[in-house]
Amino acid sequence: MAKAGHNDIAAQLRKEIIDGQHATGSVLPPVPELAARFRASESLVSIALQQLAADGLIRPERGRGTTVTWIPPRLHSPARFAQATREGGQAKGAFDAEIKAIGLVPTHEITVERAAPPAEIAELLGLAEGQDCLVRRRRLLASGIPMVLNATWIPWEIAEGTVLETPEATIVGGVKSALSELGFPQVAAHERIEVRRPTEDEVDALEINLNRTVIDIVHAGRTAEGRVVEVTAMVTPAHYLVIESDFPLT
Amino acid sequence: MAKAGHNDIAAQLRKEIIDGQHATGSVLPPVPELAARFRASESLVSIALQQLAADGLIRPERGRGTTVTWIPPRLHSPARFAQATREGGQAKGAFDAEIKAIGLVPTHEITVERAAPPAEIAELLGLAEGQDCLVRRRRLLASGIPMVLNATWIPWEIAEGTVLETPEATIVGGVKSALSELGFPQVAAHERIEVRRPTEDEVDALEINLNRTVIDIVHAGRTAEGRVVEVTAMVTPAHYLVIESDFPLT
């Protein structure tokens, strides 16, 4: 291997990982070994590894080594995230299927709690200060690698004492169906997609590098009367998602 | 200023820039000065500056200094990129208005040429190998800072000899209206949104850091017969864009 800069080292390793020479879950050679291979200092190799970590290809851990965390084909929402959440059961099923298809093991963590929504969510829901929500939080993982953070906020007065409080398992038909049966059928939705740096909480929950970018999708569903009865916020590391949609032109 | 790590230095400078202590277009203090201020080595400051450059807040240039390139409020597409391109004239106007509103000067570069589409575009347009397109490329800048790269591909057999070949100025009513008048009214569109690392060409054209992420939106408009007559690819550095959309739930 000829003398290389940190961009070259990163590019070469990136290529090798994507080409499958380092399987997801395997451990890269230690830094001193890579340094020898590329005839570069260990500092240089470290910088290259940080770059790959920012892309989500690897996860270096002190004392343990550098694990490959690349998820080969991108997770994509064939129709659109909206459509996926529309049918809760299927959304879970779709995630499971996509992860299984690439040979990884999908897992889910679901928590349900009562909490005050952040200002942005409260505004979308038209809630005043002090009005709580039911929050359904989900964390989706592929073979232990966190891939998606998902939080659905529903006004407490709507959700209290209903099936929505069920934490375990997926609500059959999804949150939107459940809300519909409770008398709040949704007819339209608004979505806001943003690409940004992760918050500290997201860095922890998604176990990602500080320099990774995330996609933040905020989805608000409203009834025929115009009331927003559900806001779902999804955060996922940027390179995991391709969004596709079809729509009519007027 | 207490002793700081590179993340601290980057965070502090980021805060100062966003708070307006360093105006867009101004030049940051030189590296040795910042190093003294933060009681850190120059190498450390360099790393911090690279981090900010990857976020698009600054553009360090050898010999010249480090220019602040932050665009304060985010450029956002109120309805959706699709809607903006639908009305070409207005899209240009909307960009101009948003840039002017934050005190910067919008400029445009438009080129029109005949070229072979890349494989992905050709497939969307249903073109065989060797069939050319008319390409209308636009580069939108705010006070000299490139913000958007835009390429519209139209099959040559449709565009040849029409108003679409007009390079200067915006086609009144936009490309979609022009196509409609040529007998190809569009009734629906497909969009694919992806967040990724920039290509080398994009790094040059957008004058961005290698580590910056870009948003890539590919928009395909089709007629009632199902023929795709126009594909528009838009690339913009990630933090410049917030996408919003409204749609019905069925």
Place this chain on the structure above:
DNA sequence: GAGTGGTCTAGACCACAGA
């Protein structure tokens, strides 16, 4: 304790812009 990655420094050297 040995080996992992993470951070930082001091300094060398380079590429480039501008007076």
Place this chain on the structure above:
DNA sequence: CTGTGGTCTAGACCACTCG
């Protein structure tokens, strides 16, 4: 020629994991 940022090194030191 001076000052700018960019890259790289060698090595010190640290935090962590695992046997």
